[in-house]
Amino acid sequence: MxxxxxxxxxxxxxxxxxxxxxxxxxxxxxxxxxxxxxxxxxxxxxxxxxxxxxxxxxxxxxxxxxxxxxxxxxxxxxxxxxxxxxxxxxxxxxxxxxxxxxxxxxxxxxxxxxxxxxxxxxxxxxxxxxxxxxxxxxxxxxxxxxxxxxxxxxxxxxxxxxxxxxxxxxxxxxxxxxxxxxxxxxxxxxxxxxxxxxxxxxxxxxxxxxxxxxxxxxxxxxxxxxxxxxxxxxxxxxxxxxxxxxxxxxxxxxxxxxxxxxxxxxNESHRSAIALTALPVPDPPKKFKVESLPADSSICPLCFRKRTNDTAISTSGYVFCYPCIYMYVKSHKCCPITRYPTETEQLVKLYPPIS
Known part of the structure; x- marks a missing residue:
């Protein structure tokens, strides 16, 4: 006092x-x-x-x-x-x-x-x-x-x-x-x-x-x-x-x-990023073969249409449409290609340069 x-x-x-x-x-x-x-x-x-x-x-x-x-x-x-x-x-x-x-x-x-x-x-x-x-x-x-x-x-x-x-x-x-x-x-x-x-x-x-x-x-x-x-x-x-x-x-x-x-x-997000880099490297995809992915890199691997609102998964690096990958990760909690555990916070929107 x-x-x-x-x-x-x-x-x-x-x-x-x-x-x-x-x-x-x-x-x-x-x-x-x-x-x-x-x-x-x-x-x-x-x-x-x-x-x-x-x-x-x-x-x-x-x-x-x-x-x-x-x-x-x-x-x-x-x-x-x-x-x-x-x-x-x-x-x-x-x-x-x-x-x-x-x-x-x-x-x-x-x-x-x-x-x-x-x-x-x-x-x-x-x-x-x-x-x-x-x-x-x-x-x-x-x-x-x-x-x-x-x-x-x-x-x-x-x-x-x-x-x-x-x-x-x-x-x-x-x-x-x-x-x-x-x-x-x-x-x-x-x-x-x-x-x-x-x-x-x-x-x-x-x-x-x-x-x-x-x-x-x-x-x-x-x-x-x-x-x-x-x-x-x-x-x-x-x-x-x-x-x-x-x-x-x-x-x-x-x-x-x-x-x-x-x-x-x-600092939770910063710690999550550090913890993510400490995780072991995932095994190669077993259920998906590289040949099954679209040959055109501008095609979404989920809807097989031209991508809109390009969004990458930080856990695997694959790029999808934002609506497609958002709903998939929200439901399955993993990457659709590698099956690596993923949360919606690990979705990174990509913004192409303005030509």
């Missing part, structure tokens, strides 16, 4: 504003947790697909549920998100008055609480889904892979409009965050993010009273002299708080390993 001592004795309203590096650190904490958790789900799914495969498919939804419980608890008890509280910050209602605002012990006002919860949990989840939808439409629908011709005709106009507009929406999203951060860095704004301003709050350091309040243990529901319905309500609230504190303590203990997990996750 020593890092909080500098501002506890003589803090003004302006001095109580967190530094630029503090707000970046708390944002980086949550951005590191999601990919680390998704990577853990994927490892479990690869180890036992029958039992844990659903965790990889619904990793974003699982994270959404955990994040919702966690943020709801911390907004109610500490008037801050998990990461903000971890770095000694809290949210206070943003008013036009210059007097310092103190959050009530029961939490933020209801309106600011609901807006904070929405912008902390739901908006990032929707953004991730929109990004995934953009990538899926870009890779599959525009290339005609993975959907029927009727679906392609129906969704053609929708996908075209979405793929044309969404890059500008994404650029505006990132540009707005960058603008707010620069304004916050040069003391031109009290908000480091547009989501903070939309929530109607601003960040302040925790005070000594806030820290003492947070150190109080949870009140047990079994000591309440009340009716059964009130006991159930108190027990539900106590259980939710206990789960949130358990998750919080677990994340606090593991926070020092998050950067390592993030590095591990970010």
């Amino acid at each position: 020593a890092e909080f001592g500098a501002h506890l004795t003589s803090a003004t309203a302006e001095d109580d504003k967190p530094t630029y590096f503090e707000v970046l650190a708390q944002e980086g904490l949550m951005s590191a947790i999601r990919p680390a958790m998704n990577y853990a789900f994927r490892v479990l799914a690869e180890q036992n697909p029958a039992r844990y495969g659903w965790m990889s498919r619904f990793s974003n939804e699982i994270y959404l549920a955990i994040d919702l419980v966690l943020q709801q608890h911390f907004l109610t008890t500490t008037t801050a998100s998990f990461s903000e509280n971890f770095y000694g910050m809290k949210r206070v209602p943003n008013t036009c008055s210059s007097a310092p605002q103190v959050a009530s012990p029961s939490g933020l006002p209801r309106r600011e609480h609901l807006k904070s919860l929405l912008l902390l949990v739901i908006v990032p989840y929707l953004k991730i889904k929109l990004d995934a939808l953009f990538e899926r439409w870009k890779q599959e629908w525009l290339d005609g892979v993975g959907i029927s011709q009727s679906e392609r005709n129906t969704l053609k106009e929708v996908s075209r409009v979405y793929l044309a507009i969404y890059p500008y929406i994404h650029m505006g999203w990132e540009g707005a965050h960058l603008s707010y951060q620069l304004a916050y860095l040069f003391n031109k704004s009290r908000f480091h993010s547009p989501l903070i301003q939309l929530a109607g709050v601003r960040l302040q350091h925790l005070t000594r009273e806030d820290m003492l309040e947070q150190m109080k243990p949870l009140e047990s529901p079994f000591t309440q002299n009340a009716s059964i319905s009130e006991r159930v309500k108190v027990f539900s609230k106590w259980l939710l708080g206990a789960v949130a504190i358990g998750v919080s303590n677990g994340l606090s203990v593991a926070v020092f390993f998050l950067q390592f997990l993030e590095w591990w996750y970010a």
Whole structure:
């Protein structure tokens, strides 16, 4: 707690504003947790697909549920998100008055609480889904892979409009965050993010009273002299708080390993390429003879038509049409010529030079 001592004795309203590096650190904490958790789900799914495969498919939804419980608890008890509280910050209602605002012990006002919860949990989840939808439409629908011709005709106009507009929406999203951060860095704004301003709050350091309040243990529901319905309500609230504190303590203990997990996750593709070169050289094709391949090198070995969207397999070097090889590798997980294990990530599109 020593890092909080500098501002506890003589803090003004302006001095109580967190530094630029503090707000970046708390944002980086949550951005590191999601990919680390998704990577853990994927490892479990690869180890036992029958039992844990659903965790990889619904990793974003699982994270959404955990994040919702966690943020709801911390907004109610500490008037801050998990990461903000971890770095000694809290949210206070943003008013036009210059007097310092103190959050009530029961939490933020209801309106600011609901807006904070929405912008902390739901908006990032929707953004991730929109990004995934953009990538899926870009890779599959525009290339005609993975959907029927009727679906392609129906969704053609929708996908075209979405793929044309969404890059500008994404650029505006990132540009707005960058603008707010620069304004916050040069003391031109009290908000480091547009989501903070939309929530109607601003960040302040925790005070000594806030820290003492947070150190109080949870009140047990079994000591309440009340009716059964009130006991159930108190027990539900106590259980939710206990789960949130358990998750919080677990994340606090593991926070020092998050950067390592993030590095591990970010360098996965590089490690896969290194591991690929360490594999033994495959045996010559047994089921396919070289003579059975098309004599014309511009013909796809799968559809025996002139290739479109030339795509090579990095595991064998053979070149196919992108729709043909994508569907084949997605279904069979191997090269159709050498039978060498192959994933869709190992497909490399070839772009001929413009004549």
